[in-house]
Amino acid sequence: MSELFQYNLRLLEALLFASENPIPEKIIADRLPGGVDIQPLLRKLTAMYKNRGVNLVKAGNNWAFRTAPDIRAQLVVEKEMIRKLSRAAVETLAIISYHQPITRAEIEEIRGVSVSRGTLDVLLEAAWIRPRGRRRTPGRPVTWGTTESFLDHFGLESLDDLPGLDDLKASGLMDKRPAIQTLTTRGNVALMKDPDVLEEVTNTGSVVWEPLDPDQDDVLT
Amino acid sequence: MSELFQYNLRLLEALLFASENPIPEKIIADRLPGGVDIQPLLRKLTAMYKNRGVNLVKAGNNWAFRTAPDIRAQLVVEKEMIRKLSRAAVETLAIISYHQPITRAEIEEIRGVSVSRGTLDVLLEAAWIRPRGRRRTPGRPVTWGTTESFLDHFGLESLDDLPGLDDLKASGLMDKRPAIQTLTTRGNVALMKDPDVLEEVTNTGSVVWEPLDPDQDDVLT
């Protein structure tokens, strides 16, 4: 086997591995260095993978790597296994992780919209949340918290690793607009004295009110 | 090579070949028939693919097949859009990867400038950095470190493979304290390496050394 043949074989192998779709022979010939006869290469590669966990298969004139049929049966192929969480689910999960233990009513209050049963079901199914007991208030509502799998999945060692609001702001994950010291030097004493209220002026001139995170001392920097 | 070993090898090969992302060893062990020692299998598979167009590579404790880097020039496949990082983001990524775990304040200390938003979140979005727990100092700041995706993306088997790491360690430049504090104790490797000794600069700019009291942890929150 010549060195050139070896090299082209490696190229073909990588090409088939990285391709999103089965590759037509015409394209394979295009992609390999000019004038190479691809048939011996394809035969060789097919032979190499013949008894492996992955086989090189031909469908029409297209070629692709596929899991060996006997192995595939072992591995339980399921289509569309990965489901992306809805925005509502991610938000609910975030609120539960930051505010646990928390009742459904409290989640709704924080989100400002009702939490559909399906949202919690999805999170339960993902094994990211679990019931954590009951609140000792009338009705004894169930409280929710996160699980070990949650920590595992998100690569957190503990809940404590979740960055605080100041970190989120500093990281750019919260839309913190440039803050300007307000002109509230008179007139509204009540406002000035309220440590929970901070005025921010955006570039466009619209004004948002944002409660001040008590942990944060660098809001205005 | 026993028939069972062969079979498990095929199973492992299929598992890894089929996945686009590196698979953690823990998951691999879970998926293979109970009680199989996966290390000899992984070694064997790595050796088998060593000189091929596709290689088995390790990133942290995760394994994946990747095309061999040396044939990249000839390999015509769809290239992913790699977002061009700003200079600040590259610098911040380097600082986080070499100095982890590191707080935002320490990053700012090294760069001599505050971390602008849009720097950490870009790295977080690329899934290259993650929160790594909180420093046990006043304020309990969140620390940042790199992810396994970071290793995967840059083809690093572990953080020890970061380019030039040994030279940096030898040069004493791996000290993330404010520069003035490094003077008195530079060369005191024991002190530098002790994660339980952390420094603090008071408002007046004088320097205090504070040995960590693990029990104080929660008093400070």
Add this chain to the structure above:
Amino acid sequence: MAEDMETNFSKFEDDKEFAPSSDQRLVLDVDGFAGPIDVLLTLAREQKVDLTQISILELADQYLAWVAKLRQANLELAADYLVMAAWLAYLKSLLLLPTSTDDEEPTGEEMAAALQFQLLRLESMQQAGEKLLSRDQLGRDFFRRGNPEKFGYNLNSAFEASIYDLLKAYGEHTHRSNVKILRVELSDLYSTDDGLKWLTKMLGSMPDWTSLLQFLPAEIKGDLVSRSMVASALSAALQLTKQGELKIRQTETFGAVYVRAAQNASEFGGNKSIHPVEIKLK
């Protein structure tokens, strides 16, 4: 403004036909720096000597010259840069003066060594970043399986969400829920209309040059209300001057502003040079 300076500088360079010196090039680049340490590092690199051998004193001079040039050109400099300039000036004085025996404060040499360490450390990280990015990268130099087959076996979880998604969701939600409806409160600051009322009411009774402050309805206290009072009176005075009903003068920069009714214009100091009106509100 910055663009004007750029063209001016390039013109200057073209006329003289020599390569721009390093500090001039830096002037053009002011937006390209990530803070003062970055500037210092660039200046140090221009010296083309080993950073461990660099003269901090010389570097301090170069930085101060750079800042001076920018300020001369009226370029806005962030406070960080000015703080560094002040610190370097202080460091210079320490380095030039005999060593103090005071053990409490770090000596000039120590501070210089610390700065040098900081430069070396930042440089090491900039180089590390370059090395990192010059490595083979996934999706550019090597590739993952293009057509992954998914079976229950190689999945970590049946649901997809990253820590980024989680933190972003929380950050955005928190931000969103913190945005309240703005109620604009009625301002009780004074307006130009108010100023017009005071001036027109009292002007007839003040034919001579009178300090503008005399027209204010209340004493100046230095707060925002007083400042709006002065501003209102001044803009009203300017408006009346423009309409020809008033004369206005100020004899020195930041000095008191005097006004009087226009019909008495010939009486008083007509040939004195009048400074442009400028008021510094304290």
